[in-house]
Amino acid sequence: MVDESVNEPGEPVELTFEELVVAARAFAMRSLARRESAESELARRLRQKGFEEEVVAVVLDHCRGYGWVNDDRYGAMAVRAGAAKGHGPLRIRFDLRRKGLDDTQIEAALDQPELDWFELALALLSRRAKATDFADFKLRMKWLKYLMGRGFTQEQARYALSAMQGEQ
Numbered sequence: 001m002v003d004e005s006v007n008e009p010g011e012p013v014e015l016t017f018e019e020l021v022v023a024a025r026a027f028a029m030r031s032l033a034r035r036e037s038a039e040s041e042l043a044r045r046l047r048q049k050g051f052e053e054e055v056v057a058v059v060l061d062h063c064r065g066y067g068w069v070n071d072d073r074y075g076a077m078a079v080r081a082g083a084a085k086g087h088g089p090l091r092i093r094f095d096l097r098r099k100g101l102d103d104t105q106i107e108a109a110l111d112q113p114e115l116d117w118f119e120l121a122l123a124l125l126s127r128r129a130k131a132t133d134f135a136d137f138k139l140r141m142k143w144l145k146y147l148m149g150r151g152f153t154q155e156q157a158r159y160a161l162s163a164m165q166g167e168q
Contacts (some may be wrong), residue, residue, distance in 0.1 A: 017055070024051045024059045032063070038074045039064070040100025075101050075109030082151075086124045089117050091151020121152045121160040134165040 015023070024046055031037065031045055039060060046056045063069040075096055082092040089110055096106045129143050140161055147157035 020051065020055045021058050024049075024055045025062060027051075028059050028063055029068070032068050036074050036077055037069060038096075038099040038101060039069050039071050042069055071101055071105050072108060074099075075105050076112065079109045079112060079115070083115055083120055086120075086150055088121065088147070088151030088153065088156065090153060094151070117152065118156050118159045121147055121156040122163050124150065125160040125164055129164065132164075134161065140165070 027049055028042060028046065031042065037045075042063065043056050043060055046059060047053075051059075060069070078096055078099070079092055082095065087095075093106055093110065096109065097103075101109070125143060125147060128146070132139055132143065134140055134143075143164075144154075144157050144161060147160060148154060152160075
């Protein structure tokens with residue numbers, strides 16, 4: 001007599017919906033333990049792992065309910081981390097949009113009173129261009145392009161350049 005409830009070796013095991021949710025929740029917890037994530041980023045990782053949309057939705061609701069995933073908190077953290085790396089608001093906005101945050105969340109994250117983007121641009125320029133002659137137009141344009149490439153607005157970059165030129 002053969003037990004037909006046992007699968008043959010090599011045959012895939014079918015998991016119930018509850019077992020899939022438990023496995024997805026465990027994966028999400030391990031992922032969030034490593035680093036903070038946006039909700040859409042966590043959903044993408046769960047889908048890449050092979051979980052179906054229904055399972056992903058249940059796990060995201062669970063994580064949201066316990067406060068493990070919070071896009072507002074993630075946005076504020078990402079803005080502080082980007083500013084510490086010398087990135088400007090345009091670059092940070094682009095990165096947050098790519099991570100799936102909407103415009104209102106991005107604006108709230110960028111509106112941190114302790115961040116003065118003009119002074120951050122000046123601090124970055126003073127670290128990078130210590131021995132530069134800012135009287136030379138070509139060098140000023142080179143550093144303007146550098147700051148704008150890092151995500152600072154033209155106004156912020158021009159402020160930093162004029163402040164550095166005024167120091168010389």
